Structure formats: C-alpha cells, structure tokens
Amino acid sequence: MSKDKLFGLVDLDWRFELTKFRPVRALFKSRWFPLLPILFNLFIFVIILLAGFLGGYSAGNYNFGIMIVWILWWVMLMFVLVPVLSRAWCLMCPFPIFGEWAQRGALFGVNMGKLGGLNLKWPKALKNMWIMNVFFLVTTFFSGFFTVRPLATFILLGLIILIAFIMGLIFEKRSFCLYVCPVSGFQGLYSQFATTEIRSKDPQVCKEHKLKTCYLGNEKGYGCPWLLAPFSFRKNTYCGMCLECFKSCPYDNMAFNLRPPGADLLVDDKRGLDEAWKSFIMLGIAMVFFLSMQGPWGVLKDMVRASTLRGYLTFITFHTVLCLLVIPGIFFVFSYLSKVFSGNKEVSLKKLFINFSYTLIPIGLGAWIAFSFGIVLPNGSYILHILSDPFSWGWNLFGTKNVPWTPVFTHSLGYLQGITLLVFYLFSLAYGFRLSKQTFPGLQEAKRGWIPIFTFLTLTTLLFLWLYIG
Amino acid sequence: MKIKCQVFCWFIVCSLWFMAGSSFAQAEKFFEVKAKKFSYTPNIIEVNKGDLVRIRLISEDVHHGFFVDGYAVSTSAHPGQDGSLKFTADKPGRFCFRCSVTCGEFHPYMVGYLVVKPNSRFSMSAAAVILIGLGSLVIVFRKKENEQG
Ligand code: SF4
Ligand code: SF4
Ligand SMILES: [Cu+2]
Numbered sequence: 312m313s314k315d316k317l318f319g320l321v322d323l324d325w326r327f328e329l330t331k332f333r334p335v336r337a338l339f340k341s342r343w344f345p346l347l348p349i350l351f352n353l354f355i356f357v358i359i360l361l362a363g364f365l366g367g368y369s370a371g372n373y374n375f376g377i378m379i380v381w382i383l384w385w386v387m388l389m390f391v392l393v394p395v396l397s398r399a400w401c402l403m404c405p406f407p408i409f410g411e412w413a414q415r416g417a418l419f420g421v422n423m424g425k426l427g428g429l430n431l432k433w434p435k436a437l438k439n440m441w442i443m444n445v446f447f448l449v450t451t452f453f454s455g456f457f458t459v460r461p462l463a464t465f466i467l468l469g470l471i472i473l474i475a476f477i478m479g480l481i482f483e484k485r486s487f488c489l490y491v492c493p494v495s496g497f498q499g500l501y502s503q504f505a506t507t508e509i510r511s512k513d514p515q516v517c518k519e520h521k522l523k524t525c526y527l528g529n530e531k532g533y534g535c536p537w538l539l540a541p542f543s544f545r546k547n548t549y550c551g552m553c554l555e556c557f558k559s560c561p562y563d564n565m566a567f568n569l570r571p572p573g574a575d576l577l578v579d580d581k582r583g584l585d586e587a588w589k590s591f592i593m594l595g596i597a598m599v600f601f602l603s604m605q606g607p608w609g610v611l612k613d614m615v616r617a618s619t620l621r622g623y624l625t626f627i628t629f630h631t632v633l634c635l636l637v638i639p640g641i642f643f644v645f646s647y648l649s650k651v652f653s654g655n656k657e658v659s660l661k662k663l664f665i666n667f668s669y670t671l672i673p674i675g676l677g678a679w680i681a682f683s684f685g686i687v688l689p690n691g692s693y694i695l696h697i698l699s700d701p702f703s704w705g706w707n708l709f710g711t712k713n714v715p716w717t718p719v720f721t722h723s724l725g726y727l728q729g730i731t732l733l734v735f736y737l738f739s740l741a742y743g744f745r746l747s748k749q750t751f752p753g754l755q756e757a758k759r760g761w762i763p764i765f766t767f768l769t770l771t772t773l774l775f776l777w778l779y780i781g
Numbered sequence: 782m783k784i785k786c787q788v789f790c791w792f793i794v795c796s797l798w799f800m801a802g803s804s805f806a807q808a809e810k811f812f813e814v815k816a817k818k819f820s821y822t823p824n825i826i827e828v829n830k831g832d833l834v835r836i837r838l839i840s841e842d843v844h845h846g847f848f849v850d851g852y853a854v855s856t857s858a859h860p861g862q863d864g865s866l867k868f869t870a871d872k873p874g875r876f877c878f879r880c881s882v883t884c885g886e887f888h889p890y891m892v893g894y895l896v897v898k899p900n901s902r903f904s905m906s907a908a909a910v911i912l913i914g915l916g917s918l919v920i921v922f923r924k925k926e927n928e929q930g
Contacts, residue, residue, distance in 0.1 A: 370886045459886040533785040605877070609820025616887055689850075690889050691881060716881060722851035725874050731904035736910060740917045758922055769914045773907055780875055781903040 317571045317741060327569040328512070330557070332766045339557040339567065340531075340550040342419055348403035355379065358406050358701060358709035361469060365702050366461025372693050375460040380468070382690055383459045389683045394572070394676060397499050397505035406472050407487055410479015419500050421530055423561065427480060429470050433486045440585035443496035444592055448634055451596050452627050455603070455615035484536045488551055499548040500531045500589045503575035503669075503737070508568050509541075509550055516564045525556040525565065532558030541565060544576040548586070570612035576669045576742045584661075587668035588746070590675055594771070595634030597678045601778055605685045640660065642668065645767040653760030666750045670743040674768060675737025678775050681728040685779070688724055689741070692717040725780040732779070736772040743768060807869075809833045816845035816858060819887035825894045830873045832897075849895055853883050866886030870895075876900040893901035908909070 330336045338344050363376035371377035394401045412418055414426045456463035468539045471492065476488040482627040488495055511517055511525075525541040528534035532555040535541050539549055542555035542564075556565045600606065603615040603626075610622075616622035692714060699712040706712070720727075747761040748754065788829045794847055802828040815822045816839065817871040828834055838847045847864060856864035880891035 349930055354823060370883055370888055371885055382797050396886065455887075459889070487833065491845065604890045605892060607815075607820065607877075609822075609824065612819050612890060689877070718850065718879070720852070722872075722879070725876070725902045727845035729902060733906060733909055733913070737913065737917075740914065744917075744921050758924070761921060762918075765914065765918060769910065772910050776903065776906050780906065781900065 312779075315745075317573070318737070322570045323571055323574060323577070325571060329507070329569060335567070337558075338679050339554050340577060342532075342558065344756040345402045345552075345554060346419060349405050349408055352403050353405035353408060356468065356472075357747045362697075362701050363461045363465030363468070366465075368460055368462055368689050369703075370530050371459040371461055371464075372690065373696060373700075375697040376461050376464045377688075378461065378462055378501065382687060386683045386687045388494075389668055389676075389679050392514050393498055393501045394504055394765075395506050397502040397507055397509075397547045398466065398552045399552065400498060401495070402553065403489065405484060405608060406492070407475040407479060410487065411474070411485070413476070413481055414484070415533070419530070419535060423530060426483075428483075429481050430483045430781045431481055433482050433490055434755045436726060439490075439583060440496050440499070440589050442491055443493060443679070444585065445492060447493040448592055448631065449594070451599070452630070453598065455612075455617065458604075461614075482579075484538060485551060485553075489537060489549060494675065496678070497593055500586060500593065501672060501679075502547040503578075504573045504672055504676055505547055505575075506569060506572045507558075507663055508547055508570055508574070509552060510544075510566060510568060511542045512564045512566045514542075516562050518563065520564075524559045528555075529559050529561075531561075531685075532556065534559070545580045546578045546661075548575070548581070566648050568719060573673060573742055576672060577745055579666075579749065582669070587665050588635070590668050590671040591638040591642065592634045593675045594671060594678065595630070595638050597675070597682055597775075599630050599633065600765045601682055601685075605682070605779075616676050623664075627683055642671075642767065645763045648763035649760040652762055653756040655753070655756045655760065657752075658750060663750055663760075666746050667743070670739050670746055670764060670768060671771075673735045673738035674732075674772060674775075677732050677738075678737070681731040681779055683777070684724060684727050684731070689729075691719055715742055728779045730778060732772055732776055736768065739768050739772075740765065782928050791910075807831045807833060809835065811835045811837075813837050813839060814893070815839045815841055817841040818843065818885050819880070819891040821847075821878070821891075821893040823893070825896060826878075827896045827898060828870045830870060832870045834866075834868055834870050834895075836866040838866065843884050844882050845884050845891070846914070847878055848881040849876060849878045851876040857882050863908065870897045872898045873899055874901055 314324070316322050330339060359376040359379055364375055366376060388400055399400040414428045414430075415422045416427050435701055450467070453463060453467070457467045474491065475487045478491065523540070523542060524534075526534050535556055536553055537549055537551045541560075543552060605610050611626075613619070614622035614626040641665060647660060648661055649667065650658070651664055693716065695711040695714045699708045699710065700706045743758070743764055744761050747757040747764065751757040751760050787833065791818055792916055808829065810828045812823065812826055812834070814836055816927035823899065826834075829859070836847070836856070838856055838858040839930040840860050841918070842860065844857060844859050846855060846857040847866065850866070852868050854868045874897060876895045876897070877892045878895055
C-alpha cells in the first residue's frame with residue numbers, strides 16, 4: 312500500500328523523536344523541569360497581578376499586566392505554543408500550582424503516599440469540554456474590559472487561580488485543567504494541529520511492563536496528573552505535557568516527537584459534540600473579536616465596552632447566538648447536504664457532523680493567527696514601554712520607557728493575514744477529504760459527500776478574508 | 782481539457798494583475814474626519830489608486846491621533862485645534878488608520894479603514910482561494926480506489 316502523504320510531501324506517519332538526544336531526555340527526566348519554568352512564570356504572573364491591581368481602571372496600553380497577557384502571552388499561544396508545541400503552555404502554567412502543591416505536599420520531590428485534599432472523582436456527566444466551552448464563551452463577554460482595564464485582568468486571572476486552587480483541594484489531580492480552565496479547551500482543540508506530540512514509543516515494551524508506573528506513579532514521578540493512560544493515548548488534546556511520564560517510565564519508552572502538522576485530526580478517539588462546539592465557538596469569537604477590536608464601527612465598540620446596558624446585553628445576546636446556534640446551524644445544513652450528496656444511508660448525521668467539525672480546526676487556528684497579527688503588529692511596541700515601567704511609577708529599568716508607539720510592518724498586515732488564511736485553508740482541505748474518506752465507507756460517496764463541506768470551508772475562508780482585508 | 786483549464790486560470794490571474802497595476806487619473810479627495818472616543822466619522826474612506834488624499838482631523842473630545850498603516854503618515858488633533866494630512870494613495874488595498882495618542886481605554890481599538898481601490902490584495906487572495914480550492918477538488922475527483930493522499 313502506498314503511503315498517505317500530506318500534500319504529497321510528508322508521510323503522515325513520519326515522526327522524529329526529539330528525546331533521542333541525550334540532553335533533551337535528561338532535561339525531561341529532571342524534576343527541575345518543568346518546575347523552574349513554572350516558578351519563573353509564577354514570578355511573572357505575580358508582577359502581572361500586582362500591575363493589574365495597581366493599574367486599576369486606567370487605560371491598559373501602558374499597563375504591564377494587560378500588555379504581557381493580551382499581547383505577548385496570547386500571541387505566543389496562537390503563534391508558537393499551540394501550533395508548534397501543543398500544550399507547552401500547560402507545561403509551564405503557574406495557575407494550578409497551588410492546588411497541586413497542596414495535593415502533593417511537596418513542590419519538588421515525589422510524595423509516594425496518599426495525595427492530600429479530598430481527591431474526589433469528577434462527575435462522569437461533566438467529563439467533557441462543555442463547562443470549558445461555556446466558561447470560555449462567558450469570559451469573552453468581558454473582553455471589552457479585561458483586554459483594556461488592568462483591574463479586570465487582575466480579577467479574571469485572580470479568579471482562575473483561586474478556582475484552580477479550590478478545585479485542587481476538592482477534586483483529584485488536574486480536574487480543573489481537564490474540565491474547567493477556560494484556556495484549556497482551545498489549547499486542547501488546536502493542539503491537535505501541533506507539529507509535536509508526546510507519545511509512548513514501543514507498544515510491546517508497554518505491554519510487557521505490567522505495573523503501569525506512568526499511570527500509577529513511582530518514586531521518580533507521579534502517575535499522569537491529567538488522568539491519561541500515557542502508554543496508549545492517541546491525541547494531544549488532553550495531555551498537559553507535565554512530563555511526569557518521562558520520569559516515571561523505567562524504560563524511557565515515552566517520546567517527544569516532531570510530526571506533520573495536524574496528524575491528530577485523523578485520530579478517531581474521544582470525538583464528540585463538545586469538541587465540535589469548541590470549534591464553532593472559536594470561529595464565532597474570532598469574528599466578534601475582529602469586528603469589535605479591529606473593525607471601524609464605533610457603535611459596536613460602545614456595545615462591547617458597555618456604554619449602555621442595553622447595548623451590552625445586545626452584544627452578549629448576538630455573540631452567544633452566533634457562537635452556539637448560528638455557526639453550528641449553518642454547519643449542520645452543510646453536513647446534511649453532505650449526507651444527501653453522498654447518497655449513503657448508513658452513516659448517521661451525527662457522526663458526519665462531528666467528524667467534519669474537525670476540518671474547522673486548521674482554518675480556525677489560521678483565523679486566530681491572522682487576527683493576532685492585527686493585534687501584535689500595531690501594539691507590540693507598547694511592550695518596550697511597560698518592561699521599563701511595569702507599575703507606571705515612572706521607572707525606566709531598561710531605558711525603553713520613552714520609546715514612542717511604533718507600528719511594525721503594518722503595511723504588510725493585509726498580506727500576512729491573507730497568506731495565513733490561505734495556508735490554513737489548504738490544511739483544512741487536505742484533512743477534510745481524508746475525514747470524508749474516514750466517514751463514508753465508499754470512495755465515490757466520500758467524493759460526493761465532500762462537496763458541501765468543501766463549499767463550507769471555502770466560504771468560511773472567503774468570509775474571513777473579506778472581514779480581514781476586503 | 783487540462784490545457785483549457787490552465788489557460789483560463791492564467792487569464793483570470795493576469796487580468797487581476799492588470800487591474801491591480803493599472804493607474805487611474807489622479808484626483809484630489811478631501812475628507813473631514815471627526816474623531817471621538819473611540820471611532821472616526823467617516824469610519825471608512827474610499828479613494829482610487831493615485832488619488833491625492835487630503836484629510837482634516839477634528840477632535841470632538843480629547844487629543845486623538847491619526848496614523849495610516851502602509852503610508853506611515855500621521856497627524857493629531859486637540860479639540861479646537863485640527864490636524865491635517867496629505868498623501869498620494871499609491872498603494873492599493875485596505876489599510877487601517879489608527880489613533881496614535883492614548884485617549885482612553887479603548888484607544889488601541891480606535892481604527893478606521895482607508896480603502897484604496899482597486900483592492901487587489903483582497904481580490905487576488907480571494908481568487909487564489911477559489912482557484913486552489915477548485916484545483917484541489919479536481920485532484921480529489923480524479924482519485925482512484927486505494928489511492929492515498
Ligand atoms: S489547563 Fe489551564 S490552568 Fe491547567 S495548565 Fe493549562 S492553562 Fe494552566
Ligand atoms: S501523558 Fe500525562 S504524565 Fe505524560 S506528559 Fe501528558 S499529561 Fe503528563
Ligand atoms: Cu483616540
């Protein structure tokens with residue numbers, strides 16, 4: 312059988328193990344890693360919180376908290392962390408550290424005894440992305456505050472850290488990260504596109520290792536805090552890259568691999584309506600954010616920043632209906648058409664709808680990257696200012712306090728956005744037809760059933776193109 | 782069949798290039814732009830490629846700026862003290878003009894659009910999406926049983 316090659320170039324099964332290099336493996340096995348990056352980020356986030364609190368209700372573009380979180384962190388997430396390194400942010404995220412610390416009773420070493428806290432199991436009915444979907448959508452209701460008002464960023468981050476801590480005391484391990492954290496869902500969803508992955512190497516080694524220490528833990532590392540079975544999981548979505556399994560596997564059978572982007576999109580595992588809706592919500596938010604933040608319409612800005620209660624409620628209503636009903640509704644129509652076109656009677660509409668929703672991941676990620684260009688290029692230069700004067704106390708730590716506002720490369724913004732959308736559209740097409748083949752048993756059905764979905768993807772791309780540069 | 786298809790594609794691409802490159806007779810366009818937290822009126826300015834654009838910026842509340850992406854020209858206005866700007870719109874496409882003076886919390890989102898027609902950036906990209914899309918469809922429909930990729 313000939314190999315399945317992405318764009319006829321890269322074999323989809325191609326993997327390059329990065330942990331085969333001794334220093335990388337040693338780093339991954341050290342208990343200092345990822346502890347040190349976490350502590351570093353904890354330090355940064357303490358400054359962010361402090362700046363957020365001190366900055367109060369002032370304009371945010373000269374505030375350390377606002378700039379680091381919404382320009383640097385957000386853009387890093389969309390540009391490199393998620394598309395290249397999967398959930399590398401979760402590797403170094405300081406939010407859940409207090410809860411985890413309380414559970415383990417140790418910051419550095421491995422506590423082999425019973426974990427502290429109540430350690431309750433998360434309710435089965437909620438073991439999905441729905442809470443995160445709602446939590447994230449609700450968070451965006453306040454985008455007109457936390458992206459511009461330091462105090463609002465303080466409250467948002469403070470709440471996340473507080474909830475993570477309380478949940479750490481009540482529920483087992485990383486339940487907060489798996490089922491509640493608002494930044495978790497989209498990282499999980501889009502990390503399926505990532506060009507790297509953590510996976511076990513040789514299934515035979517795992518099979519012969521009866522005591523699954525990666526799951527149960529040993530003196531070198533904890534059992535997977537994300538409640539995965541490291542020896543068998545197949546997609547990035549729910550692996551928080553905490554690296555415990557690298558430490559607890561006595562055979563060095565865990566690997567960190569380079570791979571072709573998007574490989575997980577074809578993995579038929581834990582697919583569901585929750586993940587599908589995550590895709591729709593992300594598309595909707597990208598549109599609404601663009602309209603309100605990079606569009607020229609003052610009316611909309613007044614709504615989003617709640618100049619009048621009525622305007623604000625109108626914004627929330629439209630935003631919610633768009634994300635939860637309109638986009639899924641339109642996608643449903645195209646899925647239905649796909650079934651009709653295919654002529655297949657056996658495949659359920661639900662399965663078709665869910666499977667094809669994964670075609671939205673590349674183009675959604677592309678829409679977010681293109682959007683982020685429009686945030687970082689014009690506003691990036693504020694970062695130089697806030698680095699020197701983080702609390703607006705008139706400091707000039709690095710001598711960059713007086714650097715004037717300098718838009719960078721904004722003359723090419725349109726090109727960058729256009730090219731980004733085009734490239735990710737190609738990925739959506741490439742994986743789209745493969746998903747069609749996966750969904751329909753016959754090739755002819757897959758071809759015909761692909762037409763409506765192809766149309767949907769093309770129209771979505773054209774819509775974003777028109778929004779961003781048309 | 783294949784050749785015909787290719788000729789057609791080239792025809793579209795070339796005519797788009799031509800549209801993008803062709804210059805229109807220069808005209809002078811004058812706009813009075815009012816700035817008020819956090820938007821401009823008019824919020825979208827349309828001109829033709831080659832036009833001489835003159836802008837008077839009037840602030841209706843606080844100190845606002847006006848920076849044009851792609852042209853890197855700027856001015857600013859206080860209430861009662863207008864700003865002015867003159868440039869030749871020689872680059873086609875849609876560009877943002879943005880407030881360049883911190884004027885309040887939504888200042889980074891205070892933008893308007895300058896559309897220099899023909900917006901070839903958009904038409905080219907849209908044409909590329911459609912052509913590539915259709916091309917991919919052709920490839921898909923030529924696939925035979927057992928063929929991967
Ligand atoms: S899921 Fe959320 S809280 Fe947990 S590590 Fe990731 S970003 Fe941090
Ligand atoms: S599989 Fe589990 S233990 Fe291993 S890195 Fe991922 S989350 Fe951590
Ligand atoms: Cu302004």
